[in-house]
Amino acid sequence: MAWSPSVFPPVTVARAESTSARPSGATGYRSDLDGLRGLAIGLVVVFHVWFGRVSGGVDVFLVLSGFFFTGLLLRRAESGEIGWAWQVVRRTARRLVPAMAVVLAGVVVATMLMLPYTQWSDVATQTLASLLFAQNWELALSWADYLAADPSVSPLQHLWSMSVQGQFYVLVLLVVAVCARSARVRPYVGVIVIAAAAASFVYAGRGVATQQGWNYYDTFARGWELLAGAALAVVAPYLSLPRWLRGPAAVFGIAGVVLCGWVIADGANRFxxxxxxxxxCAAAAVIMSVSNVAPGEWGAANRLLAHPAMRWLGDIAYPLYLWHWPILIFFLTERDSAGVDLLGGVGVIAVSLAVAWLTHQWIELPLREKRSRPGVFVRRLVLTTVSMLVAAVVTVAAVWQFAVGHASPPRTAELAVNEYPGAEALAGNASTPDAPMRPTVLDAGDDLPPPTLDGCIADWNTRAVITCTYGDPDAERTIAMAGSSHVEHWLPALQVLATQHSFRIQVYLKMGCPLTLAEDATYAGESIPDCRDWSREVVERLAADRPDWVFTIGTRPRDAGGDETPPEYLDVWSALSAHGLNVVTMRDTPWLRRDSGRYRATDCLAAGGDRISCGMRRTDALAPVSPQLEPASRFPSIFPIDLSDAVCTPTVCAVVEGNILVYHDEHHLTATYARSLAGPLGRTLGPVLGWW
Structure with a gap:
């Protein structure tokens, strides 16, 4: 499935129950904000189901959450009530944890029933991260190390937003608790909130330009949206718009919320x-529109938001948010589809509404019952059930992680060549006896090339050029490997050749960054300006270090199928040629794709597929003729090579060859298969290098 992890909105958990800070005598219950929350969650669900893009609901929820929670803290702190902070913690935990525990339990069960076991570890990790309110950092780190990113979207990926809010609640609670020691708690909190919001806004703006994949999940980048709501809560007692401005403010706010997803089509790359x-600003306009104004004086826009249907949707917003995404993901998994048609989408929404209402009725409402005897009994029953679910979820997730983490992987580096010919089964016609596939689907994720294991490849957030030496460090001849992880995964093959023929290998590697001088460098739709700057420095370093040969990638996959040599690669070739460097360009290996969505070989095999059905047709993966041949002919110092016949047959690119698993994910070779490519690579490189 080709769903971006950047389109999952958070949900506010605070309700509008008497939380509008107000001067004495004003009617404060904001039922229109219940409706605003309902409108936002409706847009979120619809955009997720049919459009797969950001609706703007994320930001509306964050503003409302900051407004409600900060307002609650300020009123409790100003009341002088003893133990108010602990009461707020208990109240918030009752609202957050029970519904989440039910959803997590449901997802764990559905995962074991519907997803291949190769994905269980990812779900287990994210389950524990969600319970600890650290899911946003788990996803941010997965983006920073894209080898860990799973192209099949997790049913829990949306819970990053709950982690952001949970972290905000802790921080703002501490700030208000400290400021409450003074009689001027509100002014002190206001100064801190405004200063922090300004810093967060600047930080988020910079993150969009430098590391958006991380920025989207970063609590510090998201903070200004929550703090905008918090600032409104601080000034709420003194906030009242002129009568003539109230209606336009509400209309602007509603229009901004509804149209945001259409006006800003690439919100995932800009928020x-x-x-x-x-x-x-749209959410803030609705909040301010009738602040400290009695409902009888509201305009048509606010009354529309306060309609019972909108308020009902707002009441179930939290459980609806929790449920709709996993229901959608499991529906797509069952259908083996990357999209939802009209009827299927209606079904997903109907089921989501139903289970959200049941969760609201049977989990959320009982925990708000008055302390009558039946209410206390039901509350205790719900709390006991939730506690058992939390214990069960933690136990299952932890046990699975422990079992996988302590399994003894086979020593794939010492496989017998006669049993595991790997690439030689294709390139050298070696026989393939019956033997278990190595590495196994569970071990493949750890079958990585040395630079990843040694920290010798720069990740997404590392601008510095990192270099390491492999092969024979004392050799007089040097090959420099420069580019992305698709250059890196050829290192095990070159290491074998370096041992045989005595040469040094110097690496200049960065994740997701082929050498490029383009101003608008991107990976998976995300801007990575660090790649451009890093590439320029690498070209300068190569010109200074003067290796005998530079080894890099000369093609990339096309979204429409096949592969290409893009113009920016030619710019790099020109720059390297201008420095008098000889360059070997390797045709990139096929990326596993179906319907434009990438998939992992290990997931497909674990789900019951075989080496052929989990592979790709060669015509879908590769152009009939290597696209680098023609442009390379214009550069005397560029030498293109192609080992596609050591990875694919004339008709299919399978995921297992010569008893060795070819891919450890959806587009990187296992280190074991790469080592088996040493023979074909040596026979191809020999005439080019002239070293053997």
Whole structure:
């Protein structure tokens, strides 16, 4: 499935129950904000089901959450009530944890029934991260190390937003608790909130331009949206718009919320940067429109939001948010589809509404019952059930992680060649006896090339050029490997050749970054300006270090199928040639794709597929003729090579050859298969290098 992890919105958990800070005598219950929450969750669900893009609901929820929670803290702190902070913690935990525990338990069960066991570890990790309110950092780190990123979207990936809010609640609670020691708690909190919001806004704007994949999940980048709501809560007692401005403010706010997803089509690549001002200001406009105004004086827009249908949707917003995403993901998994048609989408929404209402009725409402005897009994029953679910979820997730983490992987580096010919089964016609596949689907994720294991490849957030030496460090001849992880995964093969023929290998590697001088360098739709700057420095370093040969990648896959040599690669070839460097360009290996969505070989095999059915047709993976041949002919110092016949047959690119698993994910070779490519690579490189 080709769903971006950047389109999952958070949900506010605070309700509008008397939380509008107000001067004495004003009617404060904001039922229109219940409706605003309902409108936002409706947009979130619809955009997820049919459009797969950001709706702006994320930002609306964050503003409302910051407004409600900070307002609650300020009123409790100003009341002088003893133990108010602990009461707020208990109240918030009762709202957050029970419904989440039910959803997590449901997802764990569905995962074991519907997903291949190769994905269980990812779900287990994210389950524990969600319970600890650290899911956003788990996803941010997965983006920073894209070898860990799973192209099949997790049914729990949306819970990053709950982690952001949970972390915010802890921080703002501490701030208000400290400021409450003074009689001027509100002014002190206001100064801190405004200063922190300004810093967060600047930080988020910079993150959009430098590391958006991380920025989207970063609590510090998201903070300004929550703090905008917090600032409104601070000034709420003194906030009242002129009568003539109330209606236009509410209309602007509703229009901004509804139209945001259409006006800002690439919100996943721009939020929470300055572009997020539209939904944030829209939510703020609705909050301010009738602040400290009695409902009888509200305009038509606010009355529309306060309609019972909108308020009902707002009441179930939290469980609806929790449920709709996993229901959608499991529906797509069952259908083996990357999209939802009209009827299927209606079904997903109907089921999500039903289970959200049941969760609201049987989990959320009983925990708010008055302390009558039946209410106390039901509350205790719900709390006991939730506690058992939490214990069960933690136990299952931890046991699975422990079992997988302590399994003894086979020593794939010492496989017998006669049993595991690997690439030689294709390139050298070696016989393939019956033997278990190595590495196994569970071990494949750890079958990585040395630079990844040694920290010798720069990750997404590392701008510095990192170099390491492999092969024979004392050799007089040097090959420099420069580019992305698709250059890196050829290192095990070159290491074998370096041992045989005595040469040094110097690596200049960065994740997701083929050498490029383009101003708009991207990976998976995300801007990576560090790649451009890193590439320029690498070219300068190569010109200074003067290796005998530079080894890099000369093609990339096309979204429409096949592969290509893009113009920016030619710019790099020109720059390297201008420095008098000889360059070997390797045709990239096929990326496993179906319907434009990438998939992992290990997941397909674990789900019951075989080496052929989990592979790709060669015509879908590769162009009939290597696209680098023609442009390379214009550069005397560029030498293109192609080992596709050592990975694919004339008709299919299978995922297992010569008893060795070819891919450890959806597009990287296992180190074991790469070592088996040493023979074909040596026979191809020999005439080019002239070293053997």
């Amino acid at each position: 929470p940067g300055p572009a997020a001002l539209l939904p944030v």
